[in-house]
Amino acid sequence: VPERRIAVIDLGSNSFRLVVFSASPELWHRTDELYEAVRIGEGAGEEGELRKRPMARALSTLELFAHFCRARGLGEDDVRPVATSAIRDAPNRAAFLERAEDALGMPIEVLSAEEEARYGFLAAVNSTTLTDGVVLDLGGGSLQLVAAEDREERHVGSWPLGAVRTTERFLADGEPAGKKQLKALRAHVLDALSSADWLEGSGERLVGLGGTVRNLAVAAQLEAGLPSTGVQGFALTREALDDLVARLAALPAAERADVPGIKAARGDLILAGAATIQAVLDAVGADAIEVTEAGLREGVFFEEHLAPGGTLGDVRAASVLNLFARYPVDPGHTRHVATLALQMYDDLAEARLLEPDPVERELLWAAAMLHDIGMTVDYDDHHKHSRYLILNAGLPGFSQREAAIVAQIARYHRKGRPGLGPFSALGRKGDRELVARCSAVLRLAEHLERSRDQQVRAARVELHEGDAMLRLEGGDVDLARSAAERQTDLFERAFDAPLRIEGG
Amino acid sequence: VPERRIAVIDLGSNSFRLVVFSASPELWHRTDELYEAVRIGEGAGEEGELRKRPMARALSTLELFAHFCRARGLGEDDVRPVATSAIRDAPNRAAFLERAEDALGMPIEVLSAEEEARYGFLAAVNSTTLTDGVVLDLGGGSLQLVAAEDREERHVGSWPLGAVRTTERFLADGEPAGKKQLKALRAHVLDALSSADWLEGSGERLVGLGGTVRNLAVAAQLEAGLPSTGVQGFALTREALDDLVARLAALPAAERADVPGIKAARGDLILAGAATIQAVLDAVGADAIEVTEAGLREGVFFEEHLAPGGTLGDVRAASVLNLFARYPVDPGHTRHVATLALQMYDDLAEARLLEPDPVERELLWAAAMLHDIGMTVDYDDHHKHSRYLILNAGLPGFSQREAAIVAQIARYHRKGRPGLGPFSALGRKGDRELVARCSAVLRLAEHLERSRDQQVRAARVELHEGDAMLRLEGGDVDLARSAAERQTDLFERAFDAPLRIEGG
Secondary structure, three states, X not given: OOOEEEEEEEEOOOXXXXXXXEEEOOEEEEEEEEEEOXXXXXXXXXXXXXXXXXXXXXXXXHHHHHHHHHHOOOOHHHEEEEEOHHHHOOOOHHHHHHHHHHHXXXXXXXXXXXXHHHHHHHHHHOOOOOOOEEEEEEOOOOEEEEEEEOOEEEEEEEEOOOXXXXXXXXXXXXOOOOHHHHXXXXXXXXXXXXXXXXXXXXXXXXXXXXXXXXXXXXHHHHHOOOOOOOXXXXXXXXXXXXXXXXXXXOOOHHHHHHOOOOOHXXXXXXXXXXXXXXXXXXXXXXXXXXXXXXXXXXXXXXXXXXXXXXXXXXXXXXXXXXXXXXXXXXXXXXXXXXXXXXXXXXXXXXXXXXXXXXXXXXXXXXXXXXXXXXXXXXXXXXXXHHHHHHHHHOOOOOOHHHHHHHHHHHHOOOOOOOOOHHXXXXXOOOHHHHHHHHHHHHHHHHHHOOOOOOOEEEEEEEEEOOEEEEXXXXXXXXXXXXXXXXXXXXXXXXXXXXXEXXXX | OOOEEEEEEEEXXXXXXXXXXXXXXXXEEEEEEEEEOOOXXXXXXXXXXXXXXXXXHHHHHHHHHHHHHHHOOOOHHHEEEEEOHHHHOOOOHHHHHHHHHHHHOOOOEEOOHHHHHHHHHXXXXXXXXXXXXXXXXXXXXXXXXXXXEOOEEEEEEEEOOOHHHHHHHHOOOOOOOOHHHHHHHHHHHHHHHOOOHHHOOOOOOEEEEOHHHHHHHHHHHHHOOOOOOOOOOOEEEHHHHHHHHHHHHOOOHHHHHHOOOOOHHHOOOXXXXXXXXXXXXXXXXXXXXXXXXXXXXXXXXXXXHOOOOOOOOOHHHHHHHHXXXXXXXXXXXXXXXXXXXXXXXXXXXXXXXXXXXXXHHHHHHHHHHHOOHHHHOOOOOHHHHHHHHHHHHOOOOOOHHHHHHHHHHHHOOOOOOXXXXXXXXXXXXXXXXXXXXXXXXXXXXXXXXXXXXXXXXXXEEEXXXXXXXXXXXXXXXXXXHHHXXXXXXXXXXXXXXXEEEEOO
């Protein structure tokens, strides 16, 4: 498959990054990243004038990036250099840009606040299931909010409420923060947002981008005892956020990074950022902020890769197929296992052995598509390796709870007694049973396809006097039947009905 | 790369297995496995006559295997069906084999005891660094020992000392075992082995194959608090084995699987097997048994794949290159990082900043070759994913301690403070410093190759008045130097010398 490489160069206020994506229609992923903590805005002060030393750091970084692009054969058509607020707002930006473009050997696009917000929006709609709601992007300088309706951008606002500014204004002393201080900060944010009357009726869903959001999510995950496999799709609830704010506020700024998960480099700004998010949750009327790891750079990439429009048709399906395409497993077998599993699921619903649920059905499909990817790591324990690969690559579009369920179903496709494992803390009522049902169906489908040759064309489930009957249709199904007959126990436990297999 | 698929069908006493290997000259791995607990020897008694019901199970299993081979396009030239002792020793084997070959649609090779031992030997020499020593293969029926000299098979012995037989003779009552009972068992084994005078002078190294050995290793790993990433290369010491025997002996047979790690299906036989291994350690004069996960099936595969002779030239290099070839990472970059790392290592030895050690040098090379394989999982945390992939695939030829060191060096190639992490229990004196040295060198090499275009042709280290000088040679090395200059701290700590970088 011929892959196109697309590099995005992000000249941000804190850091410059060069990110390389490799993309073919069915597969894309980040394949390289250069990061430099340039701090171009250092010492810029109120007027925003770029200073000599930060500019020198910026230029030598851009030389490194140029060198990298040449070495990797990335030409002007493959590279999208974009600059954001620190450069946009600098009175001496023209002089800087001339030298910067010289160092980089390519033109640099200075994004307007609206364009910047749009890329955040594209990142959010292509990595979550957001259709109606608000996208928050909180940086050091500004807070940007975009309201989406039916996956289209409807309203955009940008406020000078970044964590650097709110910290300077409300928490500058670095002491433990009192309730009054935090209340004043939130009131200030809410007051600023009051002009955006579109926030209130915007669907009560809030998706968050940016380092502050991600770092708060890591801390909340640790607090909940969850495995650290990234924060994609994690829902940071108002309750967990309030708890974090209380713990951070009780500490002086210098000690806030002692809260497990909080990065040392963010210790000084994290509290103001967290309080700002509290205020936005109030303004939107949401009870959680859904975290995505995607951001500006992914937004630019999606625009390049998914032109025109820059949005995926079905984010969840695209995520599953993207991960599936990354590993050289047997596609004929995998797709057929998914087909058989969904057939059985639909028949079980028809026979009232389960309550049909389109989300559950989609989780089953995802697990079926990904059940064997771990074979690349090692044949032994490949079900466990599949879980590892799913969790660590992440499944944008699925909540973390859903991704964990997909990973657990894949984990139990061969053996073991299904459960939520290390993800119990994410589970809702009924999730254990959901995993048990889907694992039972997937395990049967896997064993019907044990010889990997699609001999079983159809697997139909019916109910006869309280017994489930699985009827196999196809060519030579004898051996599939004998393989599946030894795997009925999970099914019988999950559906509380004896299972007989017929056909052949 | 055109891959050849080779299937080995192992008609063993306890189970039948079909294992598929995919192989090209530089890459091989197991890609599928069918397992059936046929227990062909069930009820065979003293005379070894195969009974009707086990034979029926065997035939239907062989039909499944035949079906699988047809479905997967595996013809007679690709499949090696081999039968071992239960079938070999059965008086009615001819009648069974006729029907079995009919069911499978291919001829079945009945291995002699010597041939069986030879395949175990091939598995051992191709998955460990054994040059001189003894290979033990302990099954249910027999114990087989092969003495190797300079990686050649020199002596072979087979004794009816399998765990089923020794259990029946010495531990049949299933009660907690007394010291006398175990002593008698060991004396019986030693007595039987006394005819094999070649055991004593055979190099004092013992490599073990088979389920009993692997299961004891899992229990010892758990006891030592080690991560459960397989037992390849694990050294089960005499001390740890003695401890396990004491714990197992204190329990009735029915409760021995309560010892963490001991499989339920082995609880009844594990103690006799463990005591037998104690006796073999005595006979050989070894203080540990080195565990390999390879066995008969791998031996047959190696004979097919590595003809003539069936032995790898350099097991450790082959393991590293095999794992490297499995992941689509940038080979030019990887190999050049390895070259630069070894150059610096050799110069550091020359400058007496380290004590040269060919093993340490090889571990550094292995880590350099594998440092980026985790990128396939996800770019984020790819150093941690590299560790996961190395540990879970295993590195045959390296001890588990060495494989853990390789994984830890790869883990620290980008960031973090190097250490042994979860493998401290495997570490020897000086291992922490070894990991620190190699991580420092690898991190420098990685950053000299930060633009991935091999501009730095050579990196030479010299000592000038107590300072280390790193001189870069090549084309445009300015940017490599600036990248490396920010990574000198690890080096300066590891070698206790300031580092200056020159060139360009």
